[in-house]
Amino acid sequence: MSALNLDDFADLVERPDGGIRRDAEDRRGRLAVPPGALGRLDELGEWLAAAQGSVPVQPLRQPKVLLFAGDHGIAEAGVSARTAGSAHELVRAVLDGASPVAVLARQAGAPVRVVDVALDCDPESLPAEVGGYRVRRGSGRIDVEDAMTEAEAEQAFRVGMAIADEEADAGTDLVMLGDLSVGGTTTAAVLIAALCGTDASVVTGRGGRPIDDLAWMRKCAAIRDALRRARPVLGDQLKLLQTIGGADLAALTGFLLQSAIRHTPVILDGVVSASAALVAQRIAFRAPDWWLAGQTSGEPGQAKAFDRLALEPLLAHGVTAGEGTGALLALPMVQAAAALAAELPVLDEKPEQEEPETAPTA
Template sequence: MSSLNLDDFSDLIERPDSGTRRDAEERRERLVVPSGALGRLDELGEWLSAAQGSVPVKAVRQPRVVLFAGDHGVAALDVSGRPAGSAHVLVRAVLEGESPVAVLARLAEVPVRIVDAGLDCDPALLPDEVVRHRVRRGSGRIDIEDALTVEEAERAVRLGMAIADEEADSGTDLVVLGDLSVGGTTPAATLIAALCGTDASVVTGRGGAGIDDLAWMRKCAAVRDALRRARPVLGDQLELLATVGGADLAATTGFLLQSAVRRMPVILDGVVSAACALVGQRAAFRAPDWWLAGQLSGEPAQAKALDRMALNPLLDQGVTVGEGSGALLALPLVRAAAALAAELPERAAAEPAEDAAEYVTG
């Protein structure tokens, strides 16, 4: 029997400071650039100000990319464009600077942290700092068996919580969240279908590596079978993660919830982080107020999850590669919003708002 109840997070998580947000909105009305002229950047700046509890908003100085890695047994059904058990190859590509997220992180000068929650490989293939967190080697085939035991699911959630605490304690002020998984979009689609009450065909996409029609049909069947196993445990989020999630998804869920407890904003990437966020919302309804949807990947399950959480993606570039790449592309927008909100001057006290419009229109 687990000693962890995810519903307890509902009492621990508060919304970003509404008073600070009102102050930020009032300050925005006084800037030389008319309200609305900067579009969503205004909203972003006010959201970040409330999250920080600071007016004017502070610059994002210590962002971090955090990637949870794991393999999924369901990949053995050829539902992924990559071989089962090969997520360690993705990890090595990031470590060697040869993956999309590694390139983008170098460009943005943002450090990357990889957490091995459930890779199915010999630990000797990876550096010690990557593998030391592993909950188990791979996750079970969710169409016919549980991904994890409940005890393993609890360990994975607590792992994610511990990583969030480490990041918050080290001064990280914004997290770009992603995953490094093979087969991970299948449990993600299952979780979203279960929580949204939809059928497998509605949520099954082509995944980050891309799959043909036959593989899509196999994936759809796997989601359908996993859904049958998920529905009886919908009342318990931890048991749901154990039944049809995986070590990396459970750890990501714990990370998201504890980040909200610690008031640390997070940018979500694709369908995997969206699925974990949806589980987190089920446990603590205020938690999504601490998260941004970085991008719309084109995965149908992701769109459904974001709609359920009322999160409006910042970008729509169709980036399906995962790894946090799409979320990292959104980071410059967040930084720009913070800089504009903090550095644009206010109008002189006697200057009417309509005169300020000349600043923009000439």
């Protein structure tokens, strides 16, 4: 296996087709519905047209929810309302159809795929299609040790790339991207603080299952200590993921970059996917043009990351469940934009008329 050169992504990732987007804007200007009447749906339709390389926009036929799963050793510091090493319970709830994202996915008709990258459980306890990509069992406690080894960081990154290729080859035309993790919001906050140059208090939130004030202070301290370990490796994004990321975050980053190369649009979910997107942006500055921000969760780190990525969330319902829920909630809005852009009549287009029959000559 050849060494992973992150510099290649900056050349390989192209922006969505600007000419197609201009054609979509021109078509929108000729619709019977006045410009501006559909608000942000116009912008979404034009974005989809550029991503698909098609005017008018094609219907979204194969959207999918994709969740990368992993445990984070930092949860042992008492920063989460969940027990350290219990992310497999979140995975089981999704597989059993008992989680919010599973319910909403059934309603939307979108399949859910879970990828175990670093769960702290026996692999045999989960279906083979979930556990076939595991890099390691859990990630290190990032306030005192690296999240993983250099080889594991590259392996996890490549797992994400491989999943992106699989989905593109299978015809997936939109991904709602999320995570299933315990301790993941703490790790994500460290990455965001490091990349945005802020201190711990600015990015420390209360997680998907809100923590009390004492746990919040422990979380803030853990982020502060991990930040000290992050700053010396800020110039090397793979080293950064190795030091204060995690296998699931490295996989998310690899997935986002390879999806951009494969022209697969992605809706980001919570603070964890937002932090991976921020790392990916550092690697390939054009990559964010392939992403949408699903919703604002109220996590300060997520807001900081979306601002740096220049992504405005589609929704603001205050949903903190994570697990891809916010990204999936945005799916109907994107589908509506596609339908309107494709099906509304254009003023100067007339339906084809059949040629009149000519009378037979004598």
